[in-house]
Amino acid sequence: MALDTLASPILFWCAVVFLVSTELYYLLPKSVSDKIGQYCLSLGSIIRDYSSGKYYKPWKSAKAIVVVSSKRQIMELSEAPVLSQRAAYADMFGFKHTMNKLDHHDHKVARSRLYGRLLQVNGPTNLAKLYPHLQKRLEQSLAHELEAGVSTDGSVSIPIAQTVRRLASRMNSLIFFGERLSADPVFAEALLRYPADMVKCMAAFQVTPSFLSPMVHSLLTNRGRAMHIIQNQLISVLGVNQKNWQEVPEIKQMTIIHNMSEMVEGNDYWSPDVLSQSLLGIWFAASHQPWMNLDFILLELCARPEWQTILRKEIGDFSAYDYERLEKLPLLDSFIKETIRMNPLDTLAIRRKALEEFTFSDGGIPVPKGSTACVSSFNLMHDKEVYPNPDEFDGRRFVTTMSSARGTKLTEVSEKFPIWGYGSLACPGRFHASLVIKMILAHLLSSFDMRFADEKARRKWSWETFTMPYESTRVVLTKR
Template identity: 45%
Template sequence: MAWELLPLGLFYLASITLALSEIYFTIKSSKGFNFFLRPFPAVSQSLQIVNDFYNGKFYRPWAPEPILVEPTRKKMTELSESPLLSQRAVYADMFGLRHTMNIAHQDEIKIMRTRSRLYALILSVRGPAQLTKLYPYLQIRLERFLNRELSPVRVHADGSMCLSLAETCRVMASRMMSVMFFGEELTSDPAFSKAIYDHPQHTVRCMALFQLMPRVMSPLVHAIVTRRGAAMKLILSRIMPIIDSETKNWTEPAGLKELTLLHVFTKETQATRDYWTPETLTQALMGLLLAASHQPWVNLHIFLYRLCANPEWQDILREEIREAQTNQPFDYHRLSQLPLLDSFMRETARLVSLDKLNIRRKALKDYTFADGTPHVPAGATVCVSSYDASHNPATYPDPENFDGRRFVDGNHKDSTHRYSDVSEHYLIWGYGSLACPGRFHATIVLKLALANILLRYHIRLEDPQMRSHWMYEAFSMPYESTKVILTPRGTAENFK
């Protein structure tokens, strides 16, 4: 089913269910109705599901509407870092992690603190140094994808290829992310590679379906969408023995092995196995994989669409990359020092973010902010509008228009300018000490993909009128039907 058709189907499903609920309550008001149903438990249970719909008890973690706080430094710091406002809990609800990852609600405060410290240490503090060494492996894996795995819808006489933009971005990002997590040995197995690709997609589909299905039907929805968790089970069957052996029985060659997140997380948690059991560690890795698999491909889709909409930026960025390659090795450091590429990516993400709401948190207990407002009842979701922050004309003059040089020419009042920077005016990574720790990993994947595509191809939309995305709640979702034409520029210039 194409993603853009999914909301329509869900709308019809909800409409039918709500219509049935009206019939149910009309009949229910008749005398003796419950007595009549007692001999028919299946009918009674089905009508209870209808009752759940009618009373708003279906699975919508952000219904009623989330509570918004002002996007000020003080408020956002408190929102981000209060132990009673849980980031993990809100996404556990949203993605149904109890079903999609077998993660039950536990001591949220302990989990948040323990995991946040580990993620920050491995991804944010040590991440850039690891990525410097990991860069050549990612480049090789990306070249392999571009040379062997691109799947054109058709090939034209001039050698140009027509591709599904969404599918291409998903697979490209998945291939590089899988190397970061699991190295080459595991991901060279087609079955494992497919499972790594499938699991995040299944989880997102479950999230969409969970919104309109009664809570009692979540296990059935999950079983159907994921084929009873086939991808998750395969992944666990391959990585659990590696974790159990502290990676000693893993035959991934030295060099890359020590750089993978599977190895680093396993080694870093050896001394705390009372909490970091193999099961807990696996759940943490799979949660990171979900985040790492979804946001990069959606943003890559948005960036490539923008390059088609503003083709002059293909030449601008291509020239910057060429100059950076001149008389010096093109490595992680050089790729990180491309101000026009950073400005282009940041401005594009400012205009079209994955989520218009950010720093989502669920109140574990009743909570009132330090200045007295707002009051957040237990179980409610609270967040800020990242859209309002990134479209504030006081910070970004002419905020509705694309200005690719905005963060190079200083046409803004933000204190930061790189794509991976965290700022109160630019919230795609969150804010405060719990800002996305994997942003450096996601950024290198996106920059590598863009740089390689720009050097190899001219890119344009097959249909210039095709829109970039549709909105699902506060989320920007790429159209599956968008196709692009990649025209080779001659002999590809490989990074040295």
């Protein structure tokens, strides 16, 4: 959500009241005079921060964060049993509430293995077969977005964040749930809204006491409406209506929901409820990052129009493409990767929560129980040994650089490019994300010239370690 949206009068004063109430809770143990004084200071600080467009630093006392950097440390960070990925993100996103009472400790090894087989092993083959259906979905969805845009002199102005969010959601939903199920307007809207609900709750949970989390979740998500719509539909398809699920066979057999149900057939643990809950988690992981990366990539293309020409020349006739050919565009791959390197969505990565105190084998700083260990994705992706002139944007960096980064692809897992994680828990859905991003980019580049509607408009904002697109930024598309 953009700061200019947050600054609207109603939301602004709601935020003030909400945050001040939280401050009062934490001030209760202090004397009355201290409470009054700190209350006034907090109120003034909140108003100054929101009115000036700055992010607000939560006042919850945070536990230590240990940042590691060597390859050996990163491997231990990724693989140590007492350093939990799920626990870190369960705390951040409140899985107990946002994923309908998910117990992140339950069968965690079995879940990880299933997700790996489902997305990383079977994914590329299924994506290749789904490609023509995804191409059709993209063309239909983009046409709908353009109809809703503002037309002037043969060009169309679109809100870029909202547009790419919907395009990515529509394409991902076909990969997950097939043509007919994902075409249901209520279900499709819930799929679009659910990741946004998760992010809103994540931000709110950082500044509220834990006992208020159920109420916060209920208020921000309309009592979890999107979550329940999705899960109820999935339970129906995976349960009593599984045999009656109507879908084109050639699409159905390639969907994530169908493959997941087949892989666990006969296993009593994987009930329709558990499967639907797992799919909620996979959906969030797959849908909340690609559209933001897409937004930043398109903004870079608008800021560097010469790269539109360069990539358009490499792509050629996009209408004749298939999955394999799309993966053989080194300049497009490099430009995407360089944009992500320069615009990381989170300056920290590979987050793990210590379930008990942990010390790395090199005898470094111990990680106290309950604390977070991670890497600095910003620092790793600005290492001069790997990325010469790291503060300069170089769209050809991964094609022409004379460092170890040369020739590495977007989907490769590396400690020097940690956006996918690392080790055995590296993101298994990275091939899906890469395909969605590349298809949308290639289609737009082949069909349109792109420019900013307002060169001076704000394009991104920061909150804590996160960077997010502005909702209000508009891009003008001119048909070629």
